[in-house]
Amino acid sequence: MLSNPVTRQSLHPWCHACPLRRKRAFHPKTDAEIAFTAEFKTDHRRIAAGQEIIYPGQADAELFTLFAGWAFRYKVMQDGRRQILNFLLPGDLIGLQASLLAVAQHGVEALTDVEVCVFPRRKIWDAFVRMPQLAYEMAWLGSREENLTDENLLSVGQRSATERIASLVISLYRRAETLDLVTDRSFDFPLSQQQLADALGLSLVHTNKTWAKLRRAGLFTFGNGRLTLENPRLTERIAAYFERDLVERPIL
Amino acid sequence: MLSNPVTRQSLHPWCHACPLRRKRAFHPKTDAEIAFTAEFKTDHRRIAAGQEIIYPGQADAELFTLFAGWAFRYKVMQDGRRQILNFLLPGDLIGLQASLLAVAQHGVEALTDVEVCVFPRRKIWDAFVRMPQLAYEMAWLGSREENLTDENLLSVGQRSATERIASLVISLYRRAETLDLVTDRSFDFPLSQQQLADALGLSLVHTNKTWAKLRRAGLFTFGNGRLTLENPRLTERIAAYFERDLVERPIL
DNA sequence: CGTGTTCTTGATGCCTTTCAAAAAGGGTGG
DNA sequence: CCACCCTTTTTGAAAGGCATCAAGAACACG
CATH class of the missing domain: 2.60.120.10 (Jelly Rolls)
Structure with a gap:
């Protein structure tokens, strides 16, 4: 604030x-x-x-x-x-x-x-x-926005905490990518863990623990508000579970 | 099939x-x-x-x-x-x-x-x-459809199993009401419990148990694919927690 | 350097899932 | 009208994931 x-x-x-x-x-x-x-x-x-x-x-x-x-x-x-x-x-x-x-x-x-x-x-x-x-x-x-929300509803309704975090990170990564916001597999990631939790339908504490688990697992690193995907292979394997965002879109 | x-x-x-x-x-x-x-x-x-x-x-x-x-x-x-x-x-x-x-x-x-x-x-x-x-x-x-989905995402992300079932029943009741599908507080409710579960992000077993609990609590009765709201007072108290659907809408 | 916010970590409990199986319905053919 | 089969609904028991409670550590900011 x-x-x-x-x-x-x-x-x-x-x-x-x-x-x-x-x-x-x-x-x-x-x-x-x-x-x-x-x-x-x-x-x-x-x-x-x-x-x-x-x-x-x-x-x-x-x-x-x-x-x-x-x-x-x-x-x-x-x-x-x-x-x-x-x-x-x-x-x-x-x-x-x-x-x-x-x-x-x-x-x-x-x-x-x-x-x-x-x-x-x-x-x-x-x-x-x-x-x-x-x-x-x-x-x-x-x-398109409805589809994004649909995708989140699928996550929150069906995926485990680990899956939810992974899919959110990857989908935001992909969206950032199309806007040239990604450099060397890293991009600004301004969410607080409370906001993550509110998006994923999880408690703050459990979000934190799962977030830490994924970092330890080597999926990504995070520091200074910047997130880096560290394991392309792992990422791709996980990401295969989610649909890719639409390629090109209009803008007003 | x-x-x-x-x-x-x-x-x-x-x-x-x-x-x-x-x-x-x-x-x-x-x-x-x-x-x-x-x-x-x-x-x-x-x-x-x-x-x-x-x-x-x-x-x-x-x-x-x-x-x-x-x-x-x-x-x-x-x-x-x-x-x-x-x-x-x-x-x-x-x-x-x-x-x-x-x-x-x-x-x-x-x-x-x-x-x-x-x-x-x-x-x-x-x-x-x-x-x-x-x-x-x-x-x-x-x-409007996006808003309906938003509402479901709120439910699945934030509400307990009991709250989810109650809110779904009540919101469907209200929608049926605007279509003159409700007679004497009862209306056709064609969902199987598996479909309920898939909509609520719950397991079939827990959906069944929670559904039974709400019936025993007197919120509604269900038989022959027809659901009846039995406790207007209780219903209103619960329903106060959810937003009402928009009043009038276009149709193609 | 103090203070408020955000992030971490540990411990405990319960809501929900999973596993298993019986009961109840529904539809079909003899 | 009943036997039979398949789907849906119920129930019981056990395990686990996630929430809640508590409190310390790490940060951010004025």
């Missing part, structure tokens, strides 16, 4: 030269689409780690594209139990569900300091009318 | 007089929308209980509206473990994710004998171009 409750800083939209869109993770866009997107986008904000991007129950959530940093979607119960639904990496859409359903059924929190592109919700309908290609891509990204 | 591997029977589309659309669960539609939908719809099929509506990995899955009966989405692991992601009731869209992502990342199985309206996937794009209202409603239904 920062002392400043809401740290926001507005920057200029500049979609035409968007460096993120160039990553191999994303489809190329037509000039018309880029022009529409640039017009659609009204702001570019920084949000500090730990701040809420969308809070549960929010009725006027905007639509965002995560431009830099990590975030996560979550649900909380009134007694405080929390489930992290999925993690969001650069290029991911934030708040589509909240925008369409009119009231957010979940929260979204910045996991690291974050930059987001802001698209006002009232212009979403415009996109459906004037730029169906973009509307289609929004729906596509919504389906 | 039936002896006949695929039991299908084609009937005429007749969207204008669609009896399902009249249910209070659904938004009214404009004449233009209904006309488009009627044109969009190319078939009306019956599928027998236990048959797959979409199989995992399918590349040419169509889009469906579940017209009658129950179904469920699921994922399987190669070693056979299965997670049911969410249940589908009449009016729910089937195969949006599979259509958009081009290859189905999950399966959909008919839980009871089922009737579906068939919308060919190649015409989905037409809808985005020619009938943005319909496209918007598809996206809306996709988001």
Whole structure:
């Protein structure tokens, strides 16, 4: 947490030269689409780690594209139990569900300091009318997110603690890879163990012990918020159990 | 399983007089929308209980509206473990994710004998171009389904076996209610205990014991595939812990 | 260098799984 | 209508994975 409750800083939209869109993770866009997107986008904000991007129950959530940093979607119960639904990496859409359903059924929190592109919700309908290609891509990204959540539900419902941690690490590794965030098999891994636990449906203590066990087993090393996969062979063997994420995707 | 591997029977589309659309669960539609939908719809099929509506990995899955009966989405692991992601009731869209992502990342199985309206996937794009209202409603239904899955993930990740069963029963009850499927606090409940277990991320044995415990506690009775909520007060107290499903929704 | 947060580790208990097998239903053919 | 077979539901017993409780160590920050 920062002392400043809401740290926001507005920057200029500049979609035409968007460096993120160039990553191999994303489809190329037509000039018309880029022009529409640039017009659609009204702001570019920084949000500090730990701040809420969308809070549960929010009725006027905007639509965002995560431009830099990590975030996560979550649900909380009134007694405080929390489930992290999925993690969001650069290029991911934030708040589509909240925008369409009119009231957010979940929260979204910045996991690291974050930059987001802001698209006002009232212009979403415009996109459906004037730029169906973009509307289609929004729906596509919504389906992809659902699939990520499906995958997590499979993990939490069927896999052991060890399997859950391994599959989460590997799937995040792969996602980071498509964004050129991996160097020498290592990448920034900003999750606290409490957040890991909340994502995996495990207690903090047991998460810690299992995490340590996997490190001792030589699957990965972790230090300074950076995770390195140490055993490609082992990793591949484990990873064979999970589906690979879709290759290329649209970006707003 | 039936002896006949695929039991299908084609009937005429007749969207204008669609009896399902009249249910209070659904938004009214404009004449233009209904006309488009009627044109969009190319078939009306019956599928027998236990048959797959979409199989995992399918590349040419169509889009469906579940017209009658129950179904469920699921994922399987190669070693056979299965997670049911969410249940589908009449009016729910089937195969949006599979259509958009081009290859189905999950399966959909008919839980009871089922009737579906068939919308060919190649015409989905037409809808985005020619009938943005319909496209918007598809996206809306996709988001709603994601929310259902989110809710299940919360359950499986955070709730005890007892809580999971109670919340599933109550949420299905409520969904059935909006479709006028509830009479005198009772409704058809076609899940086997194995399916319950797969949806809840529990073993069959423990599901059975917990299920029996809740019956003995007087929450509900069950017989002949019909479930009756017996203790409104208790039910409400438990149900307060869960969010209510959205009130009114679109239908294709 | 003190203080609050995050990470570790040990010990205990129980919720849930696994193993095994009997009981209850459902459907089919004689 | 009953015998027979297969699926689903129940029950009992034992083992184990994960949660909970407690507290010390390692970090991060002002």
